[in-house]
Amino acid sequence: MSRVRTAVLISGRGSNLKALISACAKPQFSAELVLVISNQADAAGLRHARAAGIPARIIPHTEFNNRESFDAALNAALGDADVELVCLAGFMRILSEGFVLKWQGRMINIHPSLLPSFKGARVHERAIESGVRISGCTVHFVTPEMDSGPPIAQAAVPVHAGDTPETLAARVLEAEHRLYPLALRMIAEGRVRLENGRAVFSGYECADDVLISPRE
Ligand code: GAR
Numbered sequence: 304m305s306r307v308r309t310a311v312l313i314s315g316r317g318s319n320l321k322a323l324i325s326a327c328a329k330p331q332f333s334a335e336l337v338l339v340i341s342n343q344a345d346a347a348g349l350r351h352a353r354a355a356g357i358p359a360r361i362i363p364h365t366e367f368n369n370r371e372s373f374d375a376a377l378n379a380a381l382g383d384a385d386v387e388l389v390c391l392a393g394f395m396r397i398l399s400e401g402f403v404l405k406w407q408g409r410m411i412n413i414h415p416s417l418l419p420s421f422k423g424a425r426v427h428e429r430a431i432e433s434g435v436r437i438s439g440c441t442v443h444f445v446t447p448e449m450d451s452g453p454p455i456a457q458a459a460v461p462v463h464a465g466d467t468p469e470t471l472a473a474r475v476l477e478a479e480h481r482l483y484p485l486a487l488r489m490i491a492e493g494r495v496r497l498e499n500g501r502a503v504f505s506g507y508e509c510a511d512d513v514l515i516s517p518r519e
């Protein structure tokens with residue numbers, strides 16, 4: 304079985320990277336992690352790559368004069384490792400349009416809200432302020448406009464009355480760790496692809512369960 308050569312780009316803690324490493328460690332999993340790139344030399348998540356023996360590269364954005372030259376270095380590193388698919392996992396850099404278009408349909412991101420709600424930063428604080436009763440996370444294809452690409456998979460969690468941004472973030476993060484491996488598998492198995500600006504699925508059924516918050 305040939306596995307899809309996948310890179311994960313991080314900037315910090317790397318708990319989603321860890322979840323992807325665990326998923327890819329299963330023999331039947333259709334993707335393999337061949338490269339981790341961080342733009343931060345001290346990203347805590349790099350230790351997960353090292354522990355798993357996955358090549359890790361640090362490409363500090365501060366060493367480049369502009370976005371395009373940083374993205375060109377990213378692109379070269381991905382090319383050197385024959386990467387076919389890119390997963391952004393807490394990668395806190397905006398990517399240039401040229402880079403995004405080059406990887407369109409082959410680059411995915413996880414965002415800690417039910418997009419298109421709460422794009423951008425301070426997601427959990429804004430979700431609580433808005434009064435929504437359900438939040439969650441989204442894995443989506445990356446397109447030039449930030450947090451706006453077509454969703455591939457979403458997971459919902461309740462927002463509790465006493466939630467703080469921290470307690471909600473922790474609940475959403477648990478869902479992220481289940482969702483990202485699922486989305487990666489769907490792409491690696493060829494069951495979802497980007498077509499005319501939409502995620503198109505084949506051979507994938509999802510459950511019809513309903514999440515209601517608050518419960519009766
Ligand atoms: C995750 O919650 C991810 O959804 C979020 O950053 C966190 C990274 O955590 N990403 C974004 O907000 C992107 N807009 P991790 O480093 O432990 O995976």
